[in-house]
Amino acid sequence: MIKVENLSKSFGSKRAVDGVSFEVGKGEVLGFLGPNGAGKSTTMRMITGFIPPSAGSVMVCGLAVQENPIEVKRRIGYLPEAAPSYSEMSVLSFLRFAAEMRGLRGDARRNAIRRVVELCHLESVLGQTIDTLSKGFRHRTCLAQALVHDPEVLILDEPTDGLDPNQKHEVRTLIRHMGETKAIIFSTHILEEVEAACTRAIIIDRGRIVANGTPAELKARAATGKLEDFFRSITRSDTVAEAAV
């Protein structure tokens, strides 16, 4: 469903993403791991068509993002980093807007909104202004926006960031459940999440893929059998990376 080939992105002289290739099929949940600034968000932004790549290509459902941006965007649900939303709108009007932008009208729109409100547990805050919501609710509102058109492909940039442990658990369960019928990519800093929700994980460091495998395979590659130790052995922290430059 998602095919990324030799994807690169430079900002000025800085190479944020450098020759990344991978594929995600239907029924797969791909965990995207890496230190801050490794190029995770940039890669996701290129897949969703928000920023154009410097080189390489992205295919979603057999369509090239660069050639058919609108058709591709129809098939993707996207939760950007930090879950932005129009803070002056109410949850319901925000979801109505998202549904209409996805071409849903009338009954189809009502049903779609009812479905995501239930899925993301937003019943109690529907009439509230997004501004006044707690971080967890704001996050789930933006997640609901990504799910409203029941997309085949989901790109979630740190979907559990800022949630409490209960909410994290719920989102993880939701991702695993949806992963059975969709192709999902989600990025995270929390390594247990990968084991809990992913069928496969990619570790990216300074723009390059440094590991790609099932959580069990990656764990087996560490001497201690812990994912965290493996992660630390193949990626460099900000301070070490700075010193090397």
Next chain:
Amino acid sequence: MNSHWAAISTIAKRELAAYFESPVAYVFLVIFLLLSGFFTFTFGGFFERGEASLAAFFNWLPWLFLFLVPAAGMRLWSEERRLGTIELLLTMPVAGWQAIVGKFLASWLFLVVALALTFPMVVTVNWLGDPDNGVIASGYVGAALLAGAYLAISCMTSALTRNQVIAFILAVVVCLALILVGFSPLTDLLARWASPWLVEAVAKFSVLTHYDGFQKGVLDSRDLLYFLSVMAYALFATGVVIRNHRTG
């Protein structure tokens, strides 16, 4: 075509609702109506003119709009960038130009509503005397076009920065420049050392030059074309700015 329009109208509806969901719309409308009334009846010399017309009102509009239109337009794109919602908007299945046009139309409609709310002045002059309502109507058309031109420029400066204050100041400066090149006290000064054809050629770029025709009741296609091209150019530039910003 239909689906193009559906996306534009969805974006425009949201944008228009955003004005009224925050205090912006009400503050704007009250200030605009107060100031336009104030200028018309004091500096404009509405009563001293001894004629039943809205010239006193229309003469002040380019100056009043100079501050109020950028104030209404400054948030259009800078707010999207500050909140990060631009990433949501542009990853939905719409083309960039649809988002730009939708947002612009919503704000323009809002400004036209503000203009329409000055109708008590029309009633007043009709009650006091016997004005030429054709001239008044063409004056309103000119005013709406002027607001659209300023607004498109505000869109462009708003796309340049996530800071609304900077967007506002840049828009005021650009709009002021478009007034001044045709502002007679300044062009008269310029005419002393530059050749008259140069001064005249430069003045052709001024919003005042083209706005004046409408105030005299003359609907000239060249004036119409001028305002429409300023809007088209500024909105096109907005698209370029947004695209470049994403390209990094």
